[in-house]
Amino acid sequence: xxxxxxxFGQSIARVGGVxxxxxxxxxxxxxxxxxxxHVKLVHLPVxxxxxxxxxxxxxxxxxxxxxxxxxxxxxxxxxxxxxxSRDRPVIASGEVKYFGEPVAAVAAESEDAAAExxxxxxxxxxxxxxxxxxxxALAEGAPLVQHPDLRGDTPLAHTNLLGEWHFGWGDVDxxxxxxxxxxxxxxxxxxxxxxxxxxxxxxxxxxVVTVWSPIQHPFVLQRVIADVxxxxxxxxxxxxxxxxxxxxxxxYPKYEPLMAFLALRTGRPVRLVLSxxxxxxxxRRAACTVRARTGFDRxxxxxxxxxxxxxxxxxYADIGARVVSKAxxxxxxxxxxxNVRIVxxxxxxxxxxxxxxxxxxxxxLAWAVESQLAEAARRLGLDPLELRAxxxxxxxxxxxxxxxxxxxDWEQALRRAAxxxxxxxxAPAGRGRGLAMGLKSSATVSVSNAIVRLHHDGSVSVxxxxxxxxxxxxxxxxxxxxxxxxxxxxxxxVVMGDTSVVPFDTSTSASRSSVFSGNAIxxxxxxxxxxxxSIAAELYGEPEEEIRVDGGRVHVHGEGxxxxxxxxxxxxxxxxxxxxxxxxxARYLPxxxxxxxxxxxxxxxxxCEVEVDETTGEILIHKLVTVSDVGKAINPQHVEMQDEGAxxxxxxxxxxxxxxxxxxxxxxxxxxxxxxxxTSRDLPxxxxxFMVENQDGPGPYGAKGAGESGILAVAPAVAAAVQxxxxxxxxxxxLTPERVWRALMEKGLSEQPIV
Amino acid sequence: xxxxxxSVSLTVNGRPHTLDVPAxxxxxxxxxxxxDLVGTKECCTEGECxxxxxxxxxxAVDSCLMLAVEAAGAEIxxxxxxxxxxxxxxxxxxxLETGAVQCGFCTPGMIMTARYLLAQDPHPTRAAVxxxxxxxxCRCGGYNRIVDAVLAAAEAESS
Numbered sequence: 001x002x003x004x005x006x007x008f009g010q011s012i013a014r015v016g017g018v019x020x021x022x023x024x025x026x027x028x029x030x031x032x033x034x035x036x037x038h039v040k041l042v043h044l045p046v047x048x049x050x051x052x053x054x055x056x057x058x059x060x061x062x063x064x065x066x067x068x069x070x071x072x073x074x075x076x077x078x079x080x081x082x083x084x085s086r087d088r089p090v091i092a093s094g095e096v097k098y099f100g101e102p103v104a105a106v107a108a109e110s111e112d113a114a115a116e117x118x119x120x121x122x123x124x125x126x127x128x129x130x131x132x133x134x135x136x137a138l139a140e141g142a143p144l145v146q147h148p149d150l151r152g153d154t155p156l157a158h159t160n161l162l163g164e165w166h167f168g169w170g171d172v173d174x175x176x177x178x179x180x181x182x183x184x185x186x187x188x189x190x191x192x193x194x195x196x197x198x199x200x201x202x203x204x205x206x207x208v209v210t211v212w213s214p215i216q217h218p219f220v221l222q223r224v225i226a227d228v229x230x231x232x233x234x235x236x237x238x239x240x241x242x243x244x245x246x247x248x249x250x251x252y253p254k255y256e257p258l259m260a261f262l263a264l265r266t267g268r269p270v271r272l273v274l275s276x277x278x279x280x281x282x283x284r285r286a287a288c289t290v291r292a293r294t295g296f297d298r299x300x301x302x303x304x305x306x307x308x309x310x311x312x313x314x315x316y317a318d319i320g321a322r323v324v325s326k327a328x329x330x331x332x333x334x335x336x337x338x339n340v341r342i343v344x345x346x347x348x349x350x351x352x353x354x355x356x357x358x359x360x361x362x363x364x365l366a367w368a369v370e371s372q373l374a375e376a377a378r379r380l381g382l383d384p385l386e387l388r389a390x391x392x393x394x395x396x397x398x399x400x401x402x403x404x405x406x407x408x409d410w411e412q413a414l415r416r417a418a419x420x421x422x423x424x425x426x427a428p429a430g431r432g433r434g435l436a437m438g439l440k441s442s443a444t445v446s447v448s449n450a451i452v453r454l455h456h457d458g459s460v461s462v463x464x465x466x467x468x469x470x471x472x473x474x475x476x477x478x479x480x481x482x483x484x485x486x487x488x489x490x491x492x493x494v495v496m497g498d499t500s501v502v503p504f505d506t507s508t509s510a511s512r513s514s515v516f517s518g519n520a521i522x523x524x525x526x527x528x529x530x531x532x533x534s535i536a537a538e539l540y541g542e543p544e545e546e547i548r549v550d551g552g553r554v555h556v557h558g559e560g561x562x563x564x565x566x567x568x569x570x571x572x573x574x575x576x577x578x579x580x581x582x583x584x585x586a587r588y589l590p591x592x593x594x595x596x597x598x599x600x601x602x603x604x605x606x607x608c609e610v611e612v613d614e615t616t617g618e619i620l621i622h623k624l625v626t627v628s629d630v631g632k633a634i635n636p637q638h639v640e641m642q643d644e645g646a647x648x649x650x651x652x653x654x655x656x657x658x659x660x661x662x663x664x665x666x667x668x669x670x671x672x673x674x675x676x677x678x679t680s681r682d683l684p685x686x687x688x689x690f691m692v693e694n695q696d697g698p699g700p701y702g703a704k705g706a707g708e709s710g711i712l713a714v715a716p717a718v719a720a721a722v723q724x725x726x727x728x729x730x731x732x733x734x735l736t737p738e739r740v741w742r743a744l745m746e747k748g749l750s751e752q753p754i755v
Numbered sequence: 756x757x758x759x760x761x762s763v764s765l766t767v768n769g770r771p772h773t774l775d776v777p778a779x780x781x782x783x784x785x786x787x788x789x790x791d792l793v794g795t796k797e798c799c800t801e802g803e804c805x806x807x808x809x810x811x812x813x814x815a816v817d818s819c820l821m822l823a824v825e826a827a828g829a830e831i832x833x834x835x836x837x838x839x840x841x842x843x844x845x846x847x848x849x850x851l852e853t854g855a856v857q858c859g860f861c862t863p864g865m866i867m868t869a870r871y872l873l874a875q876d877p878h879p880t881r882a883a884v885x886x887x888x889x890x891x892x893c894r895c896g897g898y899n900r901i902v903d904a905v906l907a908a909a910e911a912e913s914s
Contacts, residue, residue, distance in 0.1 A: 010853070012856075013851050013852070014851065014856055014857075015857075016859070017851045017856055018843070018847075018851070019859075020856045020859025020862050021834075021847035021848075021850050021851055021856060021859075021862055021863075021866060022794070022834065022835065022837070022838050022843070023792070023794015023795070023833065023834035023835045024794065024835075024865045025794075025795070025859050026793070026844070027796075027860060029793075029797070030787075030793035032791075112777070192894075193892075193894055194795070194858075194860075194894055195796070195798050195804060195806055195858070195860040195861045195892060195893065195894050196798070196858070196860040197797075197798060240858075242858070243858060244858045244859065244860025245857075245858045245860060245894050246858075247894070251904050273797075275800065276798055276799045276800070276804075282758055327869060384897060469858060470857035470858025470859070470860075470895045471857070472857070508808065638854070638856045640854070641854045641857060641895075641896055641897075641900065642857070642895075642901065644897030644900070645857065645894075645895045645896045645897050647897060648896070648897040648898065649894065670890070671799060671801065671803075672798070672799035672801060672803035672804050673799075673801055673803050677892060677894065678898075679890075679892060679898075679902070680884075680885045680886075680889045680891075680898040680902065681885055681886065681889045683885070683897070683898055683899065687897060687899060689854045736864075
């Protein structure tokens with residue numbers, strides 16, 4: 001371990017990388033517990049049904065079966081949970097409200113026995129009419145998804161609206177515009193499809209309930225488990241192994257409460273690994289329909305945006321209300337719009353509960369808002385680049401009145417993206433180019449803590465409550481600590497994923513870890529440096545203000561002392577350690593529409609060049625470029641990797657991904673065979689990712705968060721390019737060959753001369 | 756369902772094993788559950804995602820689609836068998852170097868597929884690599900770095 005140049009801003013190799021390439025990394029399903037019981041869930045082939053009876057007698061006859069749990073075995077009424085509202089029963093209670101909601105859970109000595117018994121649980125049920133789309137859920141006389149008694153004190157209790165939010169400023173109705181663009185846009189229900197299916201285990205020992213889960217937010221899960229089983233938080237321990245991809249889908253509790261009850265009931269550790277199909281039935285992105293009216297003056301200046309968005313959320317709220325409200329609050333994008341009216345509704349339905357998904361509702365809205373801008377540029381005969389540049393908020397501008405001002409040079413990102421596709425030259429014959437932008441609010445009210453332990457050999461353990469789900473938090477946070485203490489990265493170990501060890505952290509979401517955990521670590525390291533100066537002053541009789549900590553050494557009386565040497569002098573031969581603490585908090589503002597102001601803005605500009613095969617409707621993307629304003633990349637390679645991944649994930653919902661429901665609310669394309677995500681053969685011929693780094697964020701060295709921006713505006717950029725190439729404007733995603741081909745056919749028919 | 760078991764002898768990462776396996780257990784389950792070789796991952800269990808790829812007598816196989824009994828007498832290589840002690844296989848090193856690893860759940864299967872690809876074609880074109888790994892799904896990254904890694908490993912192995 002030798003001190004050297006700071007690793008900050010360097011593309012150092014992934015911490016935990018060797019374990020991941022050698023197969024040594026242990027994900028949740030790879031962990032073994034002694035005496036574990038294997039759990040299989042029982043579900044019905046329906047979207048909505050009344051449960052009449054659950055007969056477990058045959059299942060209990062299977063050798064090795066220890067317990068079969070259904071609603072009847074739980075305290076009555078069946079405990080309910082949820083990160084925002086307690087609306088979701090631990091197991092289906094009275095009704096199955098979505099395709100895949102478990103009715104019973106079998107715990108057995110082997111997976112085979114559990115599977116055999118699960119197939120023998122006989123459920124008598126009556127299929128009920130369900131609502132599986134926004135239209136069905138809002139129709140007159142539609143069956144209510146949630147019983148009004150569960151809805152609490154809301155005037156919406158007798159509707160299928162979970163919530164309705166109104167945002168905006170100015171006066172849209174009184175505003176005149178030279179050109180008004182109107183359009184209705186739809187965004188499909190899509191699956192997170194992390195390659196690691198959900199897995200969870202639970203055990204009870206010495207009065208402590210321990211739950212293992214690749215959860216992004218261990219402290220949310222801890223709170224929910226404590227609440228649902230009625231234990232103090234201190235008696236619930238969450239162990240969160242690094243997730244094998246999460247993307248928001250593993251943010252909030254799903255089957256962990258059920259597993260806690262099973263462990264309590266059986267007195268044995270229990271283990272559940274979902275199939276990929278069951279994982280599809282555990283989380284998804286909310287589908288969305290946006291009706292947009294956008295007014296412009298002749299020069300392309302935005303006069304107003306009038307947006308109505310309906311999000312199809314599921315049978316239970318999960319974090320759906322927050323997705324709808326937070327995304328809608330910023331729906332007008334990174335632009336200066338003098339008059340804005342946003343009405344957003346979260347619509348309950350008999351479908352898989354929707355949850356957070358990379359971009360947190362913004363891709364659904366940016367799809368509409370950016371497509372409207374593209375349409376306006378055509379109508380006004382303006383360059384889409386210049387139209388956006390004209391309206392973009394300048395740095396420091398109050399673009400959402402009274403809230404966090406624009407915090408970056410956003411035009412720089414826009415022009416960089418345009419330049420990368422040679423925007424100012426004509427597109428090659430047969431091709432079209434498109435541009436789009438996306439803006440997302442980062443975390444609002446939240447807190448991250450860090451404990452940094454300086455060991456007696458000069459190495460440090462960094463304890464933080466955020467999670468590494470592949471985004472590389474462990475690596476980046478190691479870099480922050482190494483830089484702050486002037487020690488090499490291999491002298492830093494970041495400890496995560498165990499609530500009995502690490503301090504509280506709100507969530508691994510909203511691209512907040514680098515900023516919030518990074519700042520908390522920075523403060524903890526500064527706390528340590530202060531302690532080092534103070535003990536050096538005490539030991540060596542030099543005034544504290546004369547002592548410096550620099551380059552991994554404490555400089556006293558002109559001599560650079562290694563941390564270890566100082567600690568040995570201080571604690572003696574039996575050794576000791578120093579403990580630094582730091583906290584980064586974004587304020588709770590009860591009056592703010594989001595409970596607090598966005599800490600920074602995550603911004604992206606996307607440019608692409610496409611060609612459309614008019615005989616098949618297939619889109620060939622020649623080039624796709626994303627440019628994200630990240631403030632400062634702590635690890636440039638890690639930022640680029642995430643942005644590229646986000647862009648390709650965005651191509652998924654742009655070109656191919658959508659969950660298809662049949663008339664009974666069942667997902668028709670469940671699993672990898674029928675639900676297509678991008679493969680290595682679906683890539684653009686050329687991809688590029690750039691970063692804007694003006695060090696103007698609130699994180700270490702001006703960092704902002706990264707990792708979500710890449711997905712925000714891929715769809716509108718591609719659709720604009722398709723329109724430029726073919727003249728066809730499509731307002732429904734995904735842009736499948738069939739959909740594009742049909743649009744081309746319709747255009748062809750409409751353009752045929754009438755004879 | 757818990758019918759009879761069969762005794763199966765096979766070699767995994769150079770070590771001989773004799774296992775008692777139920778007829779319906781896949782090679783994937785035998786590796787993970789009986790040999791604790793959990794580097795091979797389970798995702799789709801229908802041969803679409805490639806996370807469970809291993810080499811069986813030198814062929815890349817989705818171990819979720821092969822019964823353990825079918826592997827009798829076979830030489831199996833899993834992700835755990837690639838590195839030589841602390842010395843990483845060139846593919847493993849290249850995956851780290853190019854930034855081809857994010858969450859790492861697809862990585863073992865991806866590397867095993869790439870190992871097979873390079874055995875078939877030590878000097879593949881970029882297009883051949885894209886085609887060759889197209890049966891392995893990754894959800895974190897954009898694939899290009901994986902392709903870069905395979906090409907870099909091919910380069911390293913030929914020099």
